[in-house]
Amino acid sequence: MxxxxxxxxxxxxxxxxxxxxxxxxxxxxxxxxxxxxxxxxxxxxxxxxxxxxxxxxxxxxxxxxxxxxxxxxxxxxxxxxxxxxxxxxxxxxxxxxxxxxxxGPPPSAIQAMGLKAESKQLMEKAGVPLVPGYHAANQDAALLKKEAGRIGYPVLIKASAGGGGKGMRAVDKAEDFEAALASCKREAINSFGDDAVLIEKYVQRPRHIEIQVFGDSQGNYVYLFERDCSVQRRHQKVLEEAPAPGMTEALRRQMGEAAVAAARAVKYVGAGTVEFIVEQREGGEMNFFFMEMNTRLQVEHPVTEAITGQDLVEWQLRVAFGESLPLKQEQLRIHGHAIEARICAENPDNNFLPATGHLLVYRKPACTAFERGLTRIDDGVREGDAISPFYDSMIAKLIVHGDTREQALAHLDEALAQTHIVGLATNVQFLRHVVRSRSFAEADLDTALIQREQAVLFNQETLGLPLAAAAAIAQALVQEKTLEGADPFSRRDGWRSHGPAVRQFQFEFHGEPAKAALTYLHDGALSLTVGNVSGALAFSETPQGLDIHFAGQRLLAAVYAHGESDHVFSERGATQIMNIDLLAHAGEAAAETGRLTAPMPGKVVSFAVKAGDQVSKGQALAVLEAMKMEHTIAAPADGVVAELMYAPGDQVAEGAELLKIE
Structure with a gap:
């Protein structure tokens, strides 16, 4: 070795x-x-x-x-x-x-499979079914649009050298083609140094199922079964699982053998993934089409490791050293079900805008032994580390395993509830919403699942103002308790010689002001009123946080104070509530209007307007490139462009004013 x-x-x-x-x-x-x-x-x-x-x-x-x-x-x-x-x-x-x-594989295999167009031509010769499309070298824009019309809308434009969802756009109608093509080519040249694209028919209700393959230098090949990667946003995977729900043994074997044939055709060595688009038809029939081969280890490889009990990185090292594959096809078995969730620094409620910042709090669920049901965290960060704008937004991968899919789902939801991150926006709560959605829970999978379930995935509040305020107040009282001294005059229990003491709190919750009144009763009890909800408040500290009882409800929560905000995490969900200090905020100037700022550090790709242009609310104004993706900046209201503050190609800091609108 x-x-x-x-x-x-x-x-x-x-x-x-x-x-x-x-x-x-x-x-x-x-x-x-x-x-x-x-x-x-x-x-x-x-x-x-x-x-x-x-x-x-x-x-x-x-x-x-x-x-x-x-x-x-x-x-x-x-x-x-x-x-x-x-x-x-x-x-x-x-x-x-x-x-x-x-x-990894030999350079010839990378070259053969690295370009989507050429690999599709190779697979066509090998008899692997392909999605109807255009895979030739001519990149004339007019020809590409003509080919899109021949294929029939909707179509998918894909960077030929691409991967990870970059340089990919779905186009529903001909009038949107030119803009989507230009955007794809920009993203492709920046990410891969090659702006060539291919065009394919956009399959309706498709599932994204991929096969893990391995080859050695002695000419041996195996497939380590499949992974379903259908849950995607921006053509990037969000949740991956193995085995694929609803997969029959016959289809598994057929897809596995096709994947091995693809690897054998290019004399592949090492770990690779053959990706297929699977068309779902009435009656449960599924047809598969070759999409691409990734000539490397995949982000989602841990779910394959979980169901097979194999370490794929060890396989890579042994094969690269010249050893034979550790196992033959007939020795491989599927054990249970595994799901991986990609935890990313991004705001799902704002079109998955990537976020940067420091991991002020980063608490993870405890990992467990495989035989008891695996919970595994793969990450490259620690509490206090920064998520920078230079690389992608993934913080960690959370992998769970159970005897059944239902067990794995329960493990995943519990593990996500125990994942506490403060300092930047993340998709943890969004992932919980996806896991709990009807479509995912019932394995009604396709690449449009997020759009189909958007009513229950975005802008969801699971705790509500009364419990959030109760948690924030309980945390404040616990912190105040630590400041008490031995003398009776430093006690902060609200004792008064005449009548109960009443303490007022002011909050902001999801942008709306809110008030709460805490009453200290003579017997030491507390009474809390939040809006129109009133009741006794009691709490105690636990190793996991606070055990809170308010208005007939119990909440086991961990509360982290950061600046004026309290971040509340619980099994029910997580939320954020802001404490308002009226004295500190008195006299603050009203927020500026008429300006548009960069939501994160990045590079200005282009402006779609110029000074003097009339714009409408929602109209695209500029394109910003950050964290390997393009982000469109839209007008928040009707107005007239007064001034552009930067030029295309300029690097801008987070909060930089890009243009002014009157």
């Missing part, structure tokens, strides 16, 4: 590879950028080498520096992780030329 490997990646996947390498007795070398100087993946590896600036093109995409680091540290092999250089055949070839083993 290798003595030392270099991990040419960062964050969660670098930590994941390092964990298996450590278990196998293999030393690891991390690489890091300026932004990652103190990152978790740097500390979990045996050595670390600085390779450049914070932007990926200055560090993690500089394969020359990565190879220099590997040679300088005596590493024998390079694990590319996923993303960055993992599917770059030039990097794989450069590793081989430098005498390093690339822990």
């Amino acid at each position: 290798f003595r030392k490997i270099l991990i040419a990646n960062r964050g969660e996947i670098a930590c994941r590879v390092a964990a298996t390498a450590r278990r196998m007795g293999v030393k690891t070398v991390a690489v890091y950028s300026d932004a990652d100087a103190h990152a978790k993946h740097v500390t979990v590896c045996d050595e670390a080498v600085h390779i450049g600036g914070s932007a990926p093109k200055e560090s993690y995409l500089r394969w020359d520096r990565i190879i220099e680091a590997a040679k300088a540290t005596g590493a024998q092999a390079v694990h590319p992780g996923y993303g960055f250089l993992s599917e770059n055949e030039e990097f794989a070839q450069a590793c081989a030329d430098a005498g390093l083993v690339f822990i």
Whole structure:
């Protein structure tokens, strides 16, 4: 086995590879950028080498520096992780030329499968069913639009060199095609250095099911069953599970053998994933079409590990070292059901806008042993770390396993409830809403699930003002108790020699003002009124937080104060309530109007308007690129553009004023 490997990646996947390498007795070398100087993946590896600036093109995409680091540290092999250089055949070839083993497929396989158009042509020759589409090299915009019309709307424009949902747009009608094409090409050139696209028929009610394949240098191949990745936003996966609900043994075998045939056609070595679009027809019939092959380990590989009991990173290392596959096809079995949730720094209620900031609070559910039902966290961050604008928004992956899908769903909801993050917006509560939705709970899956269930997924409040206020007040009283001294004059129990004491609280809850009155009774009891809800308030501290009783309801909650805000987490759900100090806020100026600011750090891609233009509410004004994605800035109201504050290509900070509207 290798003595030392270099991990040419960062964050969660670098930590994941390092964990298996450590278990196998293999030393690891991390690489890091300026932004990652103190990152978790740097500390979990045996050595670390600085390779450049914070932007990926200055560090993690500089394969020359990565190879220099590997040679300088005596590493024998390079694990590319996923993303960055993992599917770059030039990097794989450069590793081989430098005498390093690339822990992945040969450059020829990456090249054959890396470009979507060419891979589809290859699969067509191999007899694998394809979605109707245009996969040729001619990229003339007029021709592409003509082909879209021939295929028939709706169509899907996809970056040929793409992945992860980048450079992908669904187009419903011809008049929207040019703008969608331009956006795809911009995103593709920025993410992959190649703006070529292909066009496919947009399959109605499709499921996204992928097959994990493995090959070795002796010509052996297996498939480790399937994963359903249908729950997506912006064409990026949100929840993944294995096995796929409703999959028959016959269809599993048919798809698995097709995936192995695809791998065999390019003499594939190592871990790969063959992705299929599955069309659901009346009567339960499912037809599958080849979509693409990802020539690397996938983000969602842990669910396959959970149901098979295999460590896929160990398989990668053994195969790259020249060993045969650890198991044959007939030795592989499915055990139970596993689901993975991607926890991301983003605001689902604001079109999944990515968020940046520090993890002021980062509390995770306890991990459990596999035999008791797995709960696993894969992450590359610690409490106090920053989520920067330079990389993608994923914070962690939460993986659960149960004997049945129903058990796995229950484990996942419980684990998400125990995930507490303060400091930036996350999708944790959104994930809980998805898991509890009718469609997901009943396995009524397709890639439009989020749109179909949006009424119960977005802008949901599960706790309500009375319980949120009770939790905030209970937390305040607990904190005040810690300030009491031994003398009776420092006591904060509200005792008065005449009549009960009444204390007023002012809050803001979801943008609306609210008031509460807390009454200290002579027998030491508390009475609370929040709006039109009144009742006794009692609470006690527990190892997990507070046990609160108010108005006939009980709430077990963890409350974290950050500035003026209290963040409340419970099994019922989580919320945020703001304490208003009337004296501190007196005299504050009214909020400015007529200005549009950048919601996060990024680069101005384009403006759709100029000074003097009349605009309508909701009209697209500008496009901002941040965290590998494009974000459209829309007009909040009707008006006239007074001034553009930046030019396309300019980098802007969060809160920077982009343009003024009168």
